[in-house]
Amino acid sequence: xxxxxxxxxEQMIEEFKELGEKKFRAxxxxxxxYRQNVQSFEQMNNxxxxxxxxxxxxxxxxxMKIETKQVSQDGTIKYLLQLEDGGFIETVLMVxxxxxxxxxxxxxxxNMGCRFCASGLLKKQRNLTAGEMVNQVLTVMQDTQERISHxxxxxxxxxxxxxxxxxxxxxxxxxxxxxxxGARHITISTCGLCHQIERYASExxxxxxxxxxxxxxxxxxDQLMPINKRYPMEQLRQSIENYxxxxxxxxxxxxxxxxxxxDELKHARQLAHYIRGLNAYVNLIPYNAVDxxxxxxxDKGTVEAFKSELLRLKxxxxxxxxxxxxxxxxxxxxxxxxxxxxxxxHHEK
Ligand code: SAH
Numbered sequence: 001x002x003x004x005x006x007x008x009x010e011q012m013i014e015e016f017k018e019l020g021e022k023k024f025r026a027x028x029x030x031x032x033x034y035r036q037n038v039q040s041f042e043q044m045n046n047x048x049x050x051x052x053x054x055x056x057x058x059x060x061x062x063x064m065k066i067e068t069k070q071v072s073q074d075g076t077i078k079y080l081l082q083l084e085d086g087g088f089i090e091t092v093l094m095v096x097x098x099x100x101x102x103x104x105x106x107x108x109x110x111n112m113g114c115r116f117c118a119s120g121l122l123k124k125q126r127n128l129t130a131g132e133m134v135n136q137v138l139t140v141m142q143d144t145q146e147r148i149s150h151x152x153x154x155x156x157x158x159x160x161x162x163x164x165x166x167x168x169x170x171x172x173x174x175x176x177x178x179x180x181x182g183a184r185h186i187t188i189s190t191c192g193l194c195h196q197i198e199r200y201a202s203e204x205x206x207x208x209x210x211x212x213x214x215x216x217x218x219x220x221x222d223q224l225m226p227i228n229k230r231y232p233m234e235q236l237r238q239s240i241e242n243y244x245x246x247x248x249x250x251x252x253x254x255x256x257x258x259x260x261x262x263d264e265l266k267h268a269r270q271l272a273h274y275i276r277g278l279n280a281y282v283n284l285i286p287y288n289a290v291d292x293x294x295x296x297x298x299d300k301g302t303v304e305a306f307k308s309e310l311l312r313l314k315x316x317x318x319x320x321x322x323x324x325x326x327x328x329x330x331x332x333x334x335x336x337x338x339x340x341x342x343x344x345x346h347h348e349k
Pocket of ligand 1: 112114116117118153154155156157158159189190191210211212214254256285286287288289290330331332333
């Protein structure tokens with residue numbers, strides 16, 4: 001069954017045309033879904049009964065099934081949600097003083113194979129649809145009865161390996177007649193698919209770009225992230241430079257500190273050298289242990305020294321505050337599960 005959440009407003013107008021319905025009906029439905037937040041066609045009482053009946057036969061509507069929900073000491077909530085085909089995905093709500101931010105999953109599994117990350121332990125089973133991403137936002141808003149003000153596409157999956165659906169998703173949640181989540185409050189994170197960075201640059205949208213860099217040179221990045229063989233750091237830098245030139249936007253570099261791997265002062269200097277000249281800042285991320293991988297978190301002192309070295313070199317740098325580590329809801333700890341393969345082993349710790 002198609003999902004009513006799959007459509008941008010423009011696409012919904014097209015879709016309704018094909019159904020033989022007037023354009024303004026599409027706009028009405030769009031507003032019901034995202035302005036009024038209704039969860040059924042019955043509630044759309046400015047549509048005829050016939051139309052409501054017809055829509056409910058064609059489109060899936062309503063929140064996803066919440067399989068489990070874990071609340072962290074810091075208020076972070078990790079949801080395990082069930083997809084229509086039975087698969088499971090995780091999505092994480094973080095509560096900040098500036099609002100509520102949802103970490104959205106873009107694929108069931110991931111093919112990027114980063115050596116340190118839990119999300120790639122299950123190979124990509126399929127892309128999520130735009131509607132499945134939209135519904136993560138709606139389901140959590142419905143469950144918490146609170147507005148989500150920020151979205152980061154940093155859950156399981158590589159968003160630029162599911163480019164079109166992710167861009168539709170961004171347009172749907174950004175639409176002023178809908179959830180109206182500001183583009184500047186939406187961030188897409190990529191491990192560095194250069195061809196898509198180039199496309200993203202010309203979308204004419206103000207959403208943010210984050211790059212999972214995690215290494216100061218090709219030698220280390222090759223070991224950590226297989227994508228670096230396809231798009232080495234020089235090429236990546238060129239794409240980012242083009243992106244910044246075209247969009248005038250500032251880019252975030254994410255850098256996990258891995259003990260004894262990429263956390264020495266000389267690495268900080270190489271990193272600064274790589275970033276110099278770009279309108280960018282570095283977000284240092286403490287590594288979160290993943291049982292299946294052998295990496296360790298850098299010591300506190302090492303992290304501080306690394307940060308100080310970047311500051312000394314006049315880099316913009318922040319240290320990411322971790323959310324929900326006690327519930328395996330922090331960066332790189334999210335996983336997807338196939339049909340039938342529930343989360344037992346993972347959650348019963
Ligand atoms: N595939 C995209 C979106 C995922 S974002 C990307 O790579 O950017 C998730 C972020 O968490 C990425 O920066 C990822 O590299 C990082 N990450 C992965 N495993 C981690 C771990 N164990 N601890 C901390 N960060 C991790």
